[in-house]
Amino acid sequence: MSFIRTLDADIPKEELGFTYSHEHIVCRPAYWSERGEDDLLLDDPAKSKQDVLDFKKHGGQTIVDATAVDYGRDVPAVHDIMEQTGVRIIGTAGFNKSFLWDASIKEELKPIIGNYRTYYEWIESATINELADFVIREVEEGLEGTPFRAGQVKFGTGYNRITPLEEKTLRAVARAHHETKAPVHSHTEVGTMALEQIELLRSENVDLSYLSLGHMDRNPDPYYHEQIARTGAYLSFDGIGKIKYAPESTRIELILELVRKGYAGQILISGDTARKSYYKHYDHGPGLEFIIAKWVPRFIDEAERAGFDGQELIRRFFVDNPANCFAFKR
Structure with missing residues (x-):
């Protein structure tokens, strides 16, 4: 039996529909808030809702909200947006990356995890299995004590390195995955350390067909992408629209190269829209x-010029692949 877990219901994977695989909807990351980085605070649910409605207007049906506990989630606000718009939202349990952990834990979390001052202090003090238990509760009971459950588990690593605490959270998330069968998502900083993450997950006996690796387009290396794809994991090209990192021509060619090599069934697409300046209704x-x-129209055009069925590829990237990737398989 396979199903998708949205915030408030489990649905057949066939009902998922057109899906963005990595976004952020409402979040106030303590790390950025404490440093006065207002652009990185998505702190107006009404404005976020208008962007979600724009997505729906064009046929969008589901969004994976990849905001973990250490990135300042507002779970009730995101659920309200889900209810008010009718767009399904998948929540995320687990962790992000270590540099964010030098930030204050919000008071509402302390009854759940203990009276720690920072995320770093909590993760350093807890055992792997204690962290795994926290992630399991967020999948099976609810995120941060709410009744709204996570539909994937997440860990992250830094640029060209994996710190001991990042390895600790990776192993905790892997063990939570084994207990819950939730799909696994990883943050890779600038697309690095994916193969090293994979080796650690293998040491925890994780089936890599449950894994999606974020930010693959930040490391525009076709050979590297092929090595990842050979493992059976999903590659998430989730920097669409961020021209400061690369033009769309680069991303599209990377995607088409994977298609040529036979990996069309392992590609996910999204925008990782996590700044006010990326949102239309916050900052134009x-x-x-x-x-x-x-x-999507541009990709279809370029794919068909290259001899592919563009519509079919879009269906795979946004409908079929997310339905398979984000399914709990029991």
Whole structure:
């Protein structure tokens, strides 16, 4: 039996529909808030909701909200947006990356995890199995004490390195995955350390067909992508619209190269829209509508010029692959 876990219901994977695989909807990361980085605070649910409605207007049906506990989630606000828009939202249990952990834990979490001052202090003090138990509860009972459950588990590592605490959270997330059968997502900083993450997950006996690796387009290396794809993991190209990192031509060619090599069934697409300046209704950015309204038509055109069925590839990247990737398989 396979199903998808949205915040408030388990649904057949066939009902998932057109899906963005990595976004952020409402979040106030303590690390950025404490440093006065207002652009990185998505702190107005009404504005976030308008962008979600734009996504829906163009045919969008589901969003994976990849905001972990250490990135300042507002779970009730995101659930309200889900209810008000009718767009399904998948929540995330687990952790992000170590540099974010030098930030204060919000008071509401302390009854759940203990009276720790920072995320670093908590993760350093807890055992792997204690961290795993926290992640399991967020999948099976609810995120941060709410009744809204996570539909994936997440860990992250830094640029060109994996710190001891990052390895600790990776192993905790792997063990939570074994207990819950939740799909696993990883943050890779600038697309690095994916193969090293994979080796650690193998040491925890994780079936890599449950794994999606984020930010693959930040490391535009076709050979590297092929090595990852050979493991059976999903590659998430989730920087669409971020021209400061690379033009869309680069991303599209990387994707088509994987298709040529036979890996069309392992590609996910999204925008990782985590700044006010990326959102249309916060700061006049491209918004959540950009991929579905503008990037998709361009990709279809370029794919067909290259001899592929563009519509079929879009269906795979946004419908079939997410339905398979984000399914609990029991």
